[in-house]
Amino acid sequence: MDIFFIILVFFSFICFYFYSKQKEMKMDMEADYSDIIGQKEEIDGKLCLLFEYTKYQPRKYDYILDNFFPGQSVFAIDPRTNEADPKLEYVILDRIDLEYKKDSKELFAPFYIVFTIKPREEYNNYSTSIVHNAPVQNNYAGNNYQDNRYSNYYNEIISVLNEYKTELIRHGINDSEIDSIITSPQDKQKLEYFVEKYEPILRTIEVASAAATLFDLLLKFLLVQASNPLMI
Numbered sequence: 001m002d003i004f005f006i007i008l009v010f011f012s013f014i015c016f017y018f019y020s021k022q023k024e025m026k027m028d029m030e031a032d033y034s035d036i037i038g039q040k041e042e043i044d045g046k047l048c049l050l051f052e053y054t055k056y057q058p059r060k061y062d063y064i065l066d067n068f069f070p071g072q073s074v075f076a077i078d079p080r081t082n083e084a085d086p087k088l089e090y091v092i093l094d095r096i097d098l099e100y101k102k103d104s105k106e107l108f109a110p111f112y113i114v115f116t117i118k119p120r121e122e123y124n125n126y127s128t129s130i131v132h133n134a135p136v137q138n139n140y141a142g143n144n145y146q147d148n149r150y151s152n153y154y155n156e157i158i159s160v161l162n163e164y165k166t167e168l169i170r171h172g173i174n175d176s177e178i179d180s181i182i183t184s185p186q187d188k189q190k191l192e193y194f195v196e197k198y199e200p201i202l203r204t205i206e207v208a209s210a211a212a213t214l215f216d217l218l219l220k221f222l223l224v225q226a227s228n229p230l231m232i
Contacts, residue, residue: 028057036063037084040076043100043114049076049092050100050112064113069171070094070200073120089120093200124196154185157221164205164214171201185221192222 038049051064068074072092075084097114161168161182169175181187181194195202195218202215212220 024054024056025058028059031060033060033063036060037075037077038068038115040078040090040117046096046116047118048096049074049090049115049117051114052110052112054110061113068092068095068113068115070115070204071198072172074117076117090117091120091123091200092117093123094204157185157191157218158182160207160214160217164207167205168198168201171204173198173201188222191218195219195222 036051038051041048041050049068051068053060053064070092074090074092075086075088076090077084093116095113095115097112100112100114101109102112103109161178165175165178168178177194181191184190195215199215202218203213205214206212207214207217
């Protein structure tokens with residue numbers, strides 16, 4: 001009798017577990033995730049944005065990956081108040097984990113997709129200082145500012161932006177902004193703004209032929225322009 005009862009309880013638990021997971025998957029199929037907001041938390045000294053999900057929420061998982069990416073402005077829920085401050089905006093820097101667990105020992109603990117973030121004001125100040133305060137090296141001689149070296153730089157920028165244009169668009173950058181740089185690579189202010197605005201995205205794109213990120217290449221070009229103010 002005792003054995004029969006134990007088997008019955010175990011069988012009931014299994015049935016309830018599978019029923020609850022099927023219900024969770026059905027809810028995931030019908031859910032509207034358009035207003036989802038991540039939770040702010042510090043992990044290993046980094047300010048992060050966490051989105052909770054389970055293995056039975058494939059739509060939620062895909063929605064997060066498709067709609068949150070480096071360079072995007074977001075709000076974050078403060079765990080102390082369980083609310084998001086509408087006046088405090090953050091910028092996503094990078095995605096660092098797809099299956100983070102707060103407690104790795106807990107069997108049924110939820111997973112989290114984790115992004116590093118920075119407050120918008122701090123991010124703007126940081127990005128501006130990168131271009132304006134970067135050391136400038138004067139590696140040229142004489143006053144021949146219009147030799148072929150600089151047209152090569154222009155061609156390099158045009159070539160690399162054309163090559164990675166699709167990936168930039170996939171990360172949320174408008175194709176008209178990319179075309180604007182491609183058609184006028186000599187416009188320093190325009191390129192500077194582009195690099196500052198999309199730094200997190202540019203840092204994630206590796207240019208294999210140059211063994212550097214797209215951000216590194218564009219910043220290098222800006223430094224060349226800074227060291228040669230008469231470049232055209």
